Amino acid sequence: MVRIMIQRLQCNVFMLSYRGYGASDGYPSQHGITRDAQAALDHLSQRTDIDTSRIIVFGRSLGGAVGAVLTKNNPDKVAALILENTFTSILDMAGVLLPFLKWFIGGPGSKGPKVLNFLVRSPWSTIDVVGKIKQPILFLSGLQDEMVPPVHMQMLYAKAAAHNNRCLFVDFPSGMHMDTWLAGGDHYWRTIQQFIDQNVPENRESESSGDDKDVAFSFLLDEAEDIYPLCCCVGFRNYRKLSFSSVTKLGAVRDL
Known part of the structure; x- marks a missing residue:
């Protein structure tokens, strides 16, 4: 999915594996994973070679729960949020x-x-978080989701839209939990591109200034893509992976 995302959206992708997932050591917990995601975002926000005003968080399933918290907690660092097949809460x-x-x-x-x-x-009570998010939110729902009932996404959208008029809900009739991007085909990628064009427009001033900053929007994505991806749009030409040990160096604290 990541390679296709880069090709179709002409974006930059930053990937991380939070503790307990992928090749990262440690044990997963809500507190620890939240700190890992925050450490990655803080690192990206401090870079001088990207347009930090165009950071977009993308999360599927558990990644959506993590992304919602990260977006709510960072209104000055995250430009928009994309949620795909995310649950209302673990409960x-x-x-x-x-x-x-x-x-x-x-x-x-x-x-x-x-x-x-x-x-x-x-x-991971996402339903209690989305209503507090002020940034634009795109909801992508696979109606054949075999893991998270699609009604969860509908409930999340309803809660968010009641407090935020920059919310968009799009469903994909044949999309399952992990393959909505594949089942959606061109419509899936066009939906994301249009959402970004409308809500996270390119900074023309940065482009015309002639500096070396990459003005492309970018994504932060967890390495365990086949499980619970979290992704943020950031300004790298190619996606890079950030292991748990790297996140620890960036300031996340182990929660063992």
């Missing part, structure tokens, strides 16, 4: 994956006593 997903627990565990909208919610140490 809600517990009831989807383990139906027999649905009465005992779930998010605010679920029924039942929810007496087992305390067992979930990383709730």
Whole structure:
């Protein structure tokens, strides 16, 4: 997907594997992964060879939950957010994956006593985050998603759109959890390009100044692309991978 993204969107891609994913060591937790993503964004924001005003966060599945938090926490560093097949919360997903627990565990909208919610140490409640995001948001939903019910994306959009008039929802009838980009074909890439053109326009002043800064928009993407990608648009000519050890050097703190 990344190579096609670079070719179709003429963008730069920055990839990272947060702790516990891909080749990164450590153990995943909501606190730790959030710090890893923040460290990567801080690093990108300090570079002088990119247009830091055009950083876009892209996240699929868990990457969307991470990306939503990162975007909310950095209104001055992130220009826009793209969410694809993301869940409302881990608590809600517990009831989807383990139906027999649905009465005992779930998010605010679920029924039942929810007496087992305390067992979930990383709730990733995206539904509580999207309504606080002020930047433009693009929602990409595969209607054949076999892992996250498409209604989760619809709920996220409704929550965000109630507070933010720069939200766009686009569904893809044959898209599954991991292949919406493939099933969507040209329509998928055109949708992203149009969203970027409208909400993150190219800085003509930087382009005409003749400096060496790369004005192309860019993406931050986690290395475990086949699992839970998080991606940010940043200004590199080619995508690069950032391992957990590298993130640690950038300032993230291990949460072991």
